[in-house]
Amino acid sequence: xxxxxxxxxxxxxxxxxxxxxxxxxxxxxxxxxxxxxxxxxxxxxxxxxxxxxxxxxxxxxxxxxxxxxxxxxxxxxxxxxxxxxxxxxxxxxxxxxxxxxxxxxxxxxxxxxxxxxxxxxxxxxxxxxxxxxxxxxxxxxxxxxxxxxxxxxxxxxxxxxxxxxxxxxxxxxxxxxxxxxxxxxxxxxxxxxxxxxxxxxxxxxxxxxxxxxxxxxxxxxxxxxxxx
Numbered sequence: 001x002x003x004x005x006x007x008x009x010x011x012x013x014x015x016x017x018x019x020x021x022x023x024x025x026x027x028x029x030x031x032x033x034x035x036x037x038x039x040x041x042x043x044x045x046x047x048x049x050x051x052x053x054x055x056x057x058x059x060x061x062x063x064x065x066x067x068x069x070x071x072x073x074x075x076x077x078x079x080x081x082x083x084x085x086x087x088x089x090x091x092x093x094x095x096x097x098x099x100x101x102x103x104x105x106x107x108x109x110x111x112x113x114x115x116x117x118x119x120x121x122x123x124x125x126x127x128x129x130x131x132x133x134x135x136x137x138x139x140x141x142x143x144x145x146x147x148x149x150x151x152x153x154x155x156x157x158x159x160x161x162x163x164x165x166x167x168x169x170x171x172x173x174x175x176x177x178x179x180x181x182x183x184x185x186x187x188x189x190x191x192x193x194x195x196x197x198x199x200x201x202x203x204x205x206x207x208x209x210x211x212x213x214x215x216x217x218x219x220x221x222x223x224x225x226x227x228x
Contacts, residue, residue, distance in 0.1 A: 002029035004073060006210060007066040009033055009053060009112055010080030012041040014181035015131070018199035019078060020046050022207045029072040033062035033112075053081055053108035056115075063115035073123035076210035077116045079109040079130045082150075090144045101145030106152045113160060117169065125168025127210045130157045134177040134225055154221060161219035170218035172209045176202055177225040195227030 006023045010016035011032035021043045023030050030046045039048035049065050051058035067074040082105040087093040109130055120126035135143065136150035153173065160171035178184055180196035202224050208214050209222070 002027055002072045004075040005029040005031060005066055005069060006076040006078060007031045007033070007062065007074060007112070007116060008046075008078040008080060009108060010082065010131075011043075011046060012038050013080065014183065015176075015179055015199045015202055016080045017041070017043055018203040019080060019206050022200070022203040023076075023078075023210070026207060026211075028076070029069060031062065031066040033058070053112060054103060056111055059108075059111040059115050063112070063119060066116065067119035067123075074116060074119045075123055075126040077113060077120065077126070077128045078206055078210065079112055079128070079153075081108045082131060084143070084146050086142050087145050088142055093144060098145040098148070101149040102152065105146070105149035106156065109153055110156060113156075113171075117160075117164060120169045121164070121167045126170075127214070128157070128160055128169065128171040129206050129209045130154075130171065130173045132157075132173050132175050132221070134175050134223065136175065137221075157221075158219055165218060170209075170214070172214070172217060172220045172222060174202060174205055174209070174222045174224050197224055197226035201226075 006028045008020050011020050012034055020030050024045045032042050032046045033049045033051035036050045042048055049062045051062045087097045113128055130153050132153045133150040135147045136154050139147040157171045157173045178196045180193050180198045205224055
């Protein structure tokens with residue numbers, strides 16, 4: 001029987017599915033908010049909650065489900081949902097495209113974290129793990145909205161770490177580069193994927209950051225680049 005719960009967003013993606021599988025294998029109860037009609041793409045054993053993670057009411061409902069089992073209190077929140085879109089150079093990028101990257105990458109992380117922090121505090125502490133990107137610390141041209149949004153995730157995670165340290169809630173961030181998923185291989189058929197990191201490898205790092213084994217660690221920015 002599970003004795004603790006993790007809420008994992010982005011669970012139908014390559015990294016999300018691997019992360020949910022890692023938590024389930026480690027004995028966690030896992031709640032995964034998903035878009036309606038996509039629950040069948042989750043690993044077996046995850047508890048799906050239909051939700052639009054840009055809508056506060058949906059997010060709060062998912063948080064309440066995650067915290068709803070007194071035998072398995074919410075102890076970890078994993079913010080994986082996000083997206084990428086190139087947009088050209090800054091002067092050529094419509095502000096709507098720039099803001100769309102903030103909506104996709106920052107707003108869900110903020111809403112989920114804000115909704116679950118009271119539950120983590122009530123449970124006696126826990127862990128928040130966010131996903132930024134190597135681009136946040138090493139930008140490349142043509143993606144200012146994405147770069148800015150992922151840098152904002154880093155800043156937000158740092159703020160959570162400072163604000164909730166005394167309540168025994170930790171917040172750390174992983175920074176992938178290119179993840180070795182079927183979608184990325186299809187999008188970059190001429191690239192050499194030998195240095196890319198698998199979703200399972202990153203999932204192991206996320207699980208460590210959520211576990212008691214990383215108890216002294218908060219405010220960290222963990223590169224998971226592999227050889228990319």
